[in-house]
Amino acid sequence: MTASDIGKNVIDRWERHRVRHAHKHGPVTNVNEAVDRSMTFGERASDAFAAVMGSWTFIIVQSIILGFWVALNVTAWILHWDPYPFILLNLALSLEAAYAAPIIMMSQNRQADKDRLAAEEDYRINTKAEEELKDVMHHLEQQDELMLDILRRLEDQHQIVLGRLGAENPATTPA
Numbered sequence: 001m002t003a004s005d006i007g008k009n010v011i012d013r014w015e016r017h018r019v020r021h022a023h024k025h026g027p028v029t030n031v032n033e034a035v036d037r038s039m040t041f042g043e044r045a046s047d048a049f050a051a052v053m054g055s056w057t058f059i060i061v062q063s064i065i066l067g068f069w070v071a072l073n074v075t076a077w078i079l080h081w082d083p084y085p086f087i088l089l090n091l092a093l094s095l096e097a098a099y100a101a102p103i104i105m106m107s108q109n110r111q112a113d114k115d116r117l118a119a120e121e122d123y124r125i126n127t128k129a130e131e132e133l134k135d136v137m138h139h140l141e142q143q144d145e146l147m148l149d150i151l152r153r154l155e156d157q158h159q160i161v162l163g164r165l166g167a168e169n170p171a172t173t174p175a
Contacts, residue, residue, distance in 0.1 A: 028121075028125060029121060031114065031117045031118045031121050032114075034117070035113075035114045035117065039110075042106075043106070043107075043110055046103045046104075046106040046107040046110070047107050047110070049100075049103050049104070049107070050103065050104045050107035050108070053100055053103075053104060054104070066089070069082070069086070069089055070086065070089070073086065
């Protein structure tokens with residue numbers, strides 16, 4: 001068997017065992033964009049409402065309005081439209097809470113659904129990454145085997161060349 005035949009044999013074996021990378025999965029999806037595209041007007045409104053109600057701006061503005069309401073009704077000498085114990089104010093705040101709580105809960109439920117989708121997408125991406133990592137490791141193992149095979153063949157050829165050089169030059173062998 002000649003060196004050319006050996007090289008061809010190694011190349012043929014490498015071609016048979018070589019791993020071709022193929023994506024066997026769909027593209028990664030952005031959960032935020034997918035959810036935003038499917039949102040209804042009511043869902044967008046509840047998110048906006050929850051964002052406003054859950055902000056420091058709302059707390060500060062509402063506190064100023066409530067303080068102004070109480071101050072006007074305590075100090076108003078002539079017109080007390082809501083005298084102490086501020087029953088009208090309590091009614092307004094109860095009405096606000098009665099509508100705010102379910103709207104905020106709708107937004108939270110939608111956010112929980114979005115988080116669930118994101119977790120599923122993360123799992124899918126992690127599974128794909130694991131599969132691709134296995135493919136890369138398998139490919140590296142095959143390269144290692146090929147390099148070891150080439151190294152063995154080179155070592156064998158090196159020994160053959162050293163043997164021929166030693167047989168051709170008997171004067172260099174020790175007596």
